[in-house]
Amino acid sequence: MGVKQLTLVRVLAVLVVAFGIVYIGWRWTASVPWSAWFIAVPLLLAETYSFGESLLYALTMWNSKRRPTAPIAPEGRTVDVFIATYNEPLAMVMTTAIAARDMTYPHETWILDDGDRPEFRRAAELLGIGYITRGPEWEGRQRFAKAGNVNNALFATSGEFIAIFDADQVPQPRFLNRVLGYFVDDEIAFVQTPQQFWNVDSRDPLGSHADLFYGPIQQGKDGWGAAFFCGSNAILRREALMALGLTRFARAAQGRMRSALRAGRSRLTDLLSELAVRDPAGMPAVEDALAAMGHADAQYRTGDVLSEITWQLRTSFHQAVLSHDDVSAAVISELDAVLELVEVARTDQALAIQPLDTSTITEDMATAMHLHAMGWSSAYHHEVLVHGLAPEDAGTMLTQRKRWAAGSMQVFFSDNPLFMRGLTLGQRLMYFGTMTSYLNGFAALVYIAAPIVFLTLGIYPLKASALTFLLYFVPFFACCQIFFQVAGRRSRGLWRGQQMSFALFPTWIGATVSGFAATFFGKHLAFSVTSKTKNQVGTDYRAVAPQLVVMGLLLIASAIGIYRCAIGDAPVAATVLTLVWVVIDFLLLGVVIGAARYRGPGSDITDPNPPTEELTSALAIVEHETSFPRTPAAER
Known part of the structure; x- marks a missing residue:
């Protein structure tokens, strides 16, 4: 303003x-x-x-802030464009993918297909678009919805910057050129642009238009250094995301190590009491292991590297067993179990490092808040460069709003911004207000x-x-x-x-x-x-x-x-x-x-992104191949 x-x-x-x-x-x-x-x-x-x-x-x-035009996009930067999809129609996703592929700034475009659908893979191949789905390491493990999908793709690509679009959000050719210039400031972690919907009539009975949020409110938050990342229509710096993932991993590992050392010492103490009755010969080895746990606890308190602590602890346990010839297999098994407690590497998840926050279903806001707490900056670019689809019935609208609200309240109760270290007072209040x-x-x-x-x-x-x-x-x-x-x-x-x-x-x-x-x-x-x-x-x-x-x-x-x-x-x-x-x-x-x-937009509203001849041709080929599977080369 x-x-x-x-x-x-x-x-x-x-x-x-x-x-x-x-x-x-x-x-x-x-x-x-x-x-x-x-x-x-x-x-x-x-x-x-x-x-x-x-x-x-x-x-x-x-403190509303209307930013001047962004600097000219620097040449030679590498960008990966992600289109996240799970169960959206093929034509819709490919319309977005083609628009993303045709953005004028050099980049790589990727479809992140969380549905692992063969027809999507084939259509992407025909259109010259990259295709990423999850590997076998995710089987049987928590998937973390969209956040997990994007995190998986982050480890399969290498661009300096990541542009993220939902499956229905069709970008203009100039999107990257208009936004990348902000990143000449090395402290900028992400830039958010507005979300605008073409399938909403003037009455807007579902309240889909968010011009107040994607305008005065975002500009106000930007003035306080707290412009929000909203999950789509944004560009993020890979370095910032990976730094956040590593920081969160280190903090979580420290917490696990602290709890594991306490639990391990308690378990060894109990074991020592039991051995005094049933197997006194195993007591010296357990006493040595308990002493090693005490030393590990001291190392932890002085800030030693966690991997070094676990390595030394494993070595000490091994020496404790070797130093006493009559240690039973049962005691060795107990010592191994204690060692497993203090292992800092995550073995229960597909990815040890999760750059996007996976603790909530509103991963966008939580990720932005943690980036700000780390000292990174953000920017809100007030220019409509993407057009998408809004819900067309009350039930879908309510489901969407409840997800946003539930995730936000989950963050409110678990990571209340008023008490988060690293945020400025203004940033705390901006997140708290939302x-x-x-x-x-x-x-x-x-x-x-x-x-x-x-x-x-x-x-x-x-x-x-x-x-x-x-x-x-x-x-x-x-x-x-x-x-x-x-x-x-x-x-x-x-x-x-x-x-x-x-x-x-x-x-x-x-x-x-x-x-x-x-x-x-x-x-x-x-x-x-x-x-x-x-x-x-x-x-x-x-x-x-x-x-x-x-x-x-x-x-x-x-x-x-x-x-x-x-x-x-x-x-x-x-x-x-x-x-x-x-x-x-x-x-x-x-x-x-x-x-x-409400029954959706009237006939006076037309799709601004009708299927192109290229898309129609690709869809026809995919449909034909789906109906009549190709013969493997070995059988021809």
């Missing part, structure tokens, strides 16, 4: 914070009916949370429940007159709305974004619970690939059933409230104010009806 707009945004941000402090201060000190604590306290907490989110948004916009936004589901539930409780039971959650409440609330609310509009100027879908943030409260609550369970109870979070084809035909109200039930309850409560007011059992001013509240809830929740009825 320009200087004038940024100045206005900062003035409005100050007003939002000032009016917010006045309003929340009044709410906490003078307006809580403690006799109705069961609804008054949750409402107060929800409003405090909303103020906190407004404050974080104001902070994000305060993660806590999904807690809005609980706040929305309270904003729905409070008017229902008053209209049906007559329990008012405020200890103040309607006029007093409005005097405190309206300035804060009005400033928030004005600030939101000014900060997001030229961004489409501002109102739709507010609706979705509120109306998807069941999704946000479910995702938060899933993230909590994954972190503290080890529950598995499945990586759900977003379907690129419509899953439902016609209206599908089942996907939004909770919202429809809530809307029904609001209608019933409104009728009861009007009746109670008419017979004099409820104050008129409070009832009117609550009914206005209900109307706002309906305006926000009503988006789900349009989402459930």
Whole structure:
């Protein structure tokens, strides 16, 4: 944004914070009916949370950064372009692959086929595109979805930079030329560009347009040195990714070594006690091994190389056995088992080093956060250079949003940015703000429940007159709305974004619970690939059933409230104010009806990337060979 707009945004941000402090201060000190604590306290907490989110948004916009044009892409850099796919249609993936192959800057293009499909391999061969799938080392081991797919490809390629595209994200020929120039700064780890969707009509009933995020919000985060990596339409520096993988491996190995040394000493101590009764001849060897464990522990504490510690420990155990001729096979087996505990190399995974974060299903955000914590920088390039596909039905949209939210909350609970070493204060708050936004589901539930409780039971959650409440609330609310509009100027879908943030409260609550369970109870979070084809035909109200039930309850409560007011059992001013509240809830929740009825883009929207003659020919050959398998050369 320009200087004038940024100045206005900062003035409005100050007003939002000032009016917010006045309003929340009044709410906490003078307006809580403690006799109705069961609804008054949750409402107060929800409003405090909303103020906190407004404050974080104001902070994000305060430092909004519109970067100048990137430097000219340097010549001679090597780039690997990855197109990640699992179950997407062949034609879609190859359309993206051809566009990626034809980007003007010299590079290598690779299809990362996690479905290991022969027809994809053959089509890639015909189109002159590289093909990578997982090898036998992955069999029987955790695959880590997209993160594992990309990590596998990183060890099969060697380019200095990695461009990543989802299977439906078709890049323009100039993509690399426009973005590579940022990497003349050796501290830049990745550059993110916007995600834009061509199959969304002007109504955008599913809230697919993310112009606010891929614009003011990303520019704000960029101003604080925290532009996000979003999984696609980005370029990353291989050196940064590999450094991150090595660092995480070393930290994990240190943690395993610390636990293993403790467990090993305990196991040997127990063994020594047992041998005193059943096999005293084996005790000297175990005592020597226990002494070696003590020495290894001392080495670990002084920071010796872990591989050196394990090598010396293995040598000491071997000498302990050789020094005593009468050591039984059972004792030797126990000593071998202890040695296995302290082996630092990972044997339970296909790759010892995982450059992209594999601890969450939102590997993009987690990877970016750890890169920033290591001291790497990032950049957001505000230019649409890629066009992709958005979900075309409510069910698919909700599945996609829940995956994003659940993964973010998993990171929130396991790697909370507020406590992560290496991040600046601004970076901590930028990540924290994104993660806590999904807690809005609980706040929305309270904003729905409070008017229902008053209209049906007559329990008012405020200890103040309607006029007093409005005097405190309206300035804060009005400033928030004005600030939101000014900060997001030229961004489409501002109102739709507010609706979705509120109306998807069941999704946000479910995702938060899933993230909590994954972190503290080890529950598995499945990586759900977003379907690129419509899953439902016609209206599908089942996907939004909770919202429809809530809307029904609001209608019933409104009728009861009007009746109670008419017979004099409820104050008129409070009832009117609550009914206005209900109307706002309906305006926000009503988006789900349009989402459930959505049937995809109309005929006026055409595919900007129709199949080329080259693609059509390749697909025909693949289809023919699939129907009539080629005869092996040895049989001809």
